[in-house]
Amino acid sequence: MVDKFRAVVKKINKEKGAMNLFAILKMDEFTDKWTIILSAPWIKDDTFSYVRDVLIRNFTPEEMNNIARLGIFAKNEHIVGELLKYKEGAIISEEEKINGNLVHEAYILVSNSEI
Numbered sequence: 001m002v003d004k005f006r007a008v009v010k011k012i013n014k015e016k017g018a019m020n021l022f023a024i025l026k027m028d029e030f031t032d033k034w035t036i037i038l039s040a041p042w043i044k045d046d047t048f049s050y051v052r053d054v055l056i057r058n059f060t061p062e063e064m065n066n067i068a069r070l071g072i073f074a075k076n077e078h079i080v081g082e083l084l085k086y087k088e089g090a091i092i093s094e095e096e097k098i099n100g101n102l103v104h105e106a107y108i109l110v111s112n113s114e115i
Contacts, residue, residue: 001034001063002107008058009109012051017042020075022110023083025092027103033068039080041115047072075113084113 002024009022019040027035038051051070059067073080079099086092092106 001059001066004058004063005034005036005107006109008054011054011058012038013110016040016050018112018115019110020112020115021073021080021083021108023086023106023108025101025103025106027098027101027106030068031104033066035069035071036067037071037073037079037083039073039075039077041075043072043074083108084111087111 005022005024009019012022013019017040019038021037021039023037025035025037026033036051036055038047040047048070051072055067055070056064071079075081079101082099086108088108088111090106090108090111092103096103
């Protein structure tokens, strides 16, 4: 699924522009489901719907069942700042506390604090 998430990142980047952060994490009680965290300067009220629609178009219904949460955050949110400490391409493969959450596995697909 990580490669499919990478394709989603490319599509969003092409359609909407650069993002500060796009991370997928298995965290807290969702040890086998993904949480998506996105931050971008272009986020608006309809961003959640837009990203949800992109996901639906790119994932099968079975794959969608493996996504537990979608969080759209401003760059100044604490969890975004914590995740921006990781470089783009970073993989977290051992349990780690981030922003008070227990992260079991994570992929930082976009990390850009400069925009």
